[in-house]
Amino acid sequence: MTAVLETRGLGKRYRRLWALSDCTLSIPAGHVVGLVGPNGAGKTTLLNLAAGLLLPTTGTAEVLGGPPPANPAQLARLGFLAQDAPVYAGLSVADHLRLGADLNPRWDEELARHRIERLDLDLGQKAGKLSGGQRAQLALTLAIAKRPELLLLDEPVASLDPLARREFLQDLMEAVAEQDLSVVLSSHLIADLERVCDYLIVLVGSRVRVAGPVEELLATHHLLSGPRRDPATLPAGQQVISASHTDVQTTLLVRTSDPVLDPAWTVSEVGLEDLVLAYMSQAAGPGRRNHHLGVQK
Amino acid sequence: MVIEFHLDGRSGVAPYLQLIHQVRQALRLGLLREGDQLPKVKDVVAGLAINPNTVLKAYRELEYEGLVAARPGIGTFVTGTLGGSSLAAHGPLRRDLQRWLAKARRAGLDDESIEALFINTFRSAAEEDIA
Numbered sequence: 285m286t287a288v289l290e291t292r293g294l295g296k297r298y299r300r301l302w303a304l305s306d307c308t309l310s311i312p313a314g315h316v317v318g319l320v321g322p323n324g325a326g327k328t329t330l331l332n333l334a335a336g337l338l339l340p341t342t343g344t345a346e347v348l349g350g351p352p353p354a355n356p357a358q359l360a361r362l363g364f365l366a367q368d369a370p371v372y373a374g375l376s377v378a379d380h381l382r383l384g385a386d387l388n389p390r391w392d393e394e395l396a397r398h399r400i401e402r403l404d405l406d407l408g409q410k411a412g413k414l415s416g417g418q419r420a421q422l423a424l425t426l427a428i429a430k431r432p433e434l435l436l437l438d439e440p441v442a443s444l445d446p447l448a449r450r451e452f453l454q455d456l457m458e459a460v461a462e463q464d465l466s467v468v469l470s471s472h473l474i475a476d477l478e479r480v481c482d483y484l485i486v487l488v489g490s491r492v493r494v495a496g497p498v499e500e501l502l503a504t505h506h507l508l509s510g511p512r513r514d515p516a517t518l519p520a521g522q523q524v525i526s527a528s529h530t531d532v533q534t535t536l537l538v539r540t541s542d543p544v545l546d547p548a549w550t551v552s553e554v555g556l557e558d559l560v561l562a563y564m565s566q567a568a569g570p571g572r573r574n575h576h577l578g579v580q581k
Numbered sequence: 582m583v584i585e586f587h588l589d590g591r592s593g594v595a596p597y598l599q600l601i602h603q604v605r606q607a608l609r610l611g612l613l614r615e616g617d618q619l620p621k622v623k624d625v626v627a628g629l630a631i632n633p634n635t636v637l638k639a640y641r642e643l644e645y646e647g648l649v650a651a652r653p654g655i656g657t658f659v660t661g662t663l664g665g666s667s668l669a670a671h672g673p674l675r676r677d678l679q680r681w682l683a684k685a686r687r688a689g690l691d692d693e694s695i696e697a698l699f700i701n702t703f704r705s706a707a708e709e710d711i712a
Contacts, residue, residue: 454627457630
């Protein structure tokens, strides 16, 4: 399968601060990719680089087989929804649809009308008067009716209440099922990602900590607990992601493609949330144990 | 619309396995019969806000087990049965069980005790079968 997003050594520096460093990724088509990490990890920078809104300081990015949108033909294949679903407050819902139709060569008017009708949005209503959920749905309508092959969404549900969030994700998943659409969405709500994403990228402190299909990640990470032991004595194939010890006991989260055979360990499966948190605490170092990663159910 | 899927986010069971389990359960209880259509992928996805690949994987697995078949462009249909001829026996067995439950309650057992007794008896019977 071809890659919808491929980066090599991609980096972006603002003055002296690296917002993204040495990012190498290859995301195959047909996935819904979750981009997770704490605030300031570089998620927005990565999405902006992919959308062609920023130029990299180092490295290269390829989107849908070419450099990030430089020409209208490629731009038509890419959808981007910036943080907080920006709409034009002074324009009506109908104005937004007209804009979408005029600006996008592959615009699907029927889909847009149908969605607006189903969402029960008043065409004459000014976008500034819509609720947060309605604004997000209007922005999603524009992004979907553009008929992109790749849709980039920056924290699309962060500011929505649980019901609006669920409705937004339902509609997004319906679009993925109906159209030939790949999605990359950033979020710090792991519970939401767990349902919709089948590919995960964990970004912490401007670096990619782990990336891959969710199923594969879950199958290769295990939680081991047993008598206290120095992690340095583990077999070579077992990479320790996080470790905690008491006087008598050791608990490790390891990544390995081989089965864990040592009978001293009790081996259990890990959930996506534990996995993400382990990578985040690894990156934060031992001094920082509490994270500001929202886990809303 | 014959069955509707639901997901338990806290069960720790992978979503695609939950879908498979629900189809098998519906087949066992006779809620789904040969020729019935499974919910369309698009509808499952729009209802549960889950990844389409999750549903496709569940349906593929069921197809592999010979329980359903996909007709391209139309949908996925039930082709096999579980429990089969034993379905007819469900009614009388259910009534026996109801009588037994009533007896257990009269004897003062609460829900948890009833469940524990049933599971325990079920397991030891299964072990005797193996031995």
